[in-house]
Amino acid sequence: MALFEIKGANFFYPSGEDSEIQALKDVSLTIEEGEFVVIIGHNGSGKSTLAKLLNGLLLPASGQVVVDGKNTADKQHYWPIRQQVGMVFQNPDNQLIATMVEEDVAFGPENLGVPTPDIVKRVEESLRQVDMLSYRRHAPHLLSGGQKQRIAIAGILAMRPRCLVLDEPTAMLDPRGRREVLETVRRLNREESMTVVWITHHMAEAVHADRVLVMEDGSIVMQGTPREVFSKTKLLQSLDLDAPDITRLGQMLAEDGYAISQDVLTVEELAVELCR
């Protein structure tokens, strides 16, 4: 069953005195339970606005957003939806509030009124899920960026959500932190069937998604498997986005007459094709 159903959503931000900017233009989208969806696109393309529609942080001006059968515009669904759809943002420093890791992770379930023994259990479980259990008594501000993001994710897992929406979670991280966070979230998706919506500027992070959406100017302009999307190098270039180097190299060699498929994505795939 579809976890999210967005139909004809429009959204406007005020701009200056009496004008407005249309951030989303008639967007329709269905996301299935357990899917890993990556959204790419430039700043101002509407990615973050779309993300905020998913848990009712923003409501569409027209059209509707339905999460697990519940319309986000319906006030009685606010809290159930926000508990089910957890959000992680770009800057880990803005998301951590406690002086000890386990207290930070406990913050969410405490507010949900979960009984204390259950909170302890949930905190332990969530920290294990992001591979940070051994840091439970550490101070969050002394951790690396990647570790902080994983703590932020654990804080959300402790609320037992069905979906994680991550808005550029790796933008402020170094390559190692980026890998840590991506691998953690991929594992949650694979092993626990967590639905994931991952927003990024880094094409390399989209390679393992079930589906890639490309947004431009408030609309979804391309979507499909990473292979389908990245093989359309010309269209991507016209949007000022680059297909991964490996895909471009594969296509050039194909033009030179070698039997390389149009949609190679990874180093291993291209190496195998070249050595055949």
Add this chain to the structure above:
Amino acid sequence: MPITAHNLCHEYSPGTPYAIKALKDVSLEIADGEIVGLIGHTGSGKSTLIQHFNGLLKPTSGWIQVQGVNTVGKGVNLRQLRQKVGLVFQYPEHQLFEETVAADVAFGPKNLGLGKDRLEQRVHDALAAVDLDLDEIGHRSPFELSGGQMRRVAIAGVLAMEPEILILDEPTAGLDPRGRNDILSHLRRIHQHRRLTLIIVSHSMDEIAAMVDRIIVMDQGTIHADGSPREIFAQGEDLRAIGLDVPPLTSLMLELQRRGMSVPTDVLTVQEARQALLQSLKGVDGDA
């Protein structure tokens, strides 16, 4: 030499249980007009090193001389040094504070006591260098601009000081692909026109390989490698060992070598990789 460091060491919180040796015996020379990429993992010492370049930090031992000024010397004029060495920190847009773009860019040079006309000329030129028009956006609040534009305004604020050495810490972090390309092409142009020495700190070799003359790789407080991008890329395996991201094309070449193909590992662009592979594949056909 604009920058010469000799056995530079820096220790944070020396003499406490938290003491960390961030730089260990770093010696290097950077020549006039060079474009240098400084690469390394978080904690490798990159940021500590660049803060020595304008005297924000002083060596625990060893010495560094920048534009003829030895920063450990007695009575050294750091104010003068900092006019010559512009340092753009990570996320410089967080440091914007004035009511208008023009006032923000003018803030630094105004403190130099320039006359009104010269000041305005500098603000105009600095904004133009990052492709922004003083007449068009000078009167606007910097906080109304897009993230990429705000960053360019912040860089213009440093350029307006007309530094001889420009250092940028992760200038493209957090920007979208369009913003990244913009910043890098502006930097390339600024280097050409102003003939300054440019030092770019980055996590991503990929990104800066095409524009720098030289890459210095830092690891655990020491210089791990120093050479042209081609020389550095050729050591792909070694870079992976110290936790750096190896560009995908380099990874491909390493993988092909492992599988017995004879290919070079010092390719920088997709075009170069294509040429190298065409040559290698033809060779195989010829043998057959």
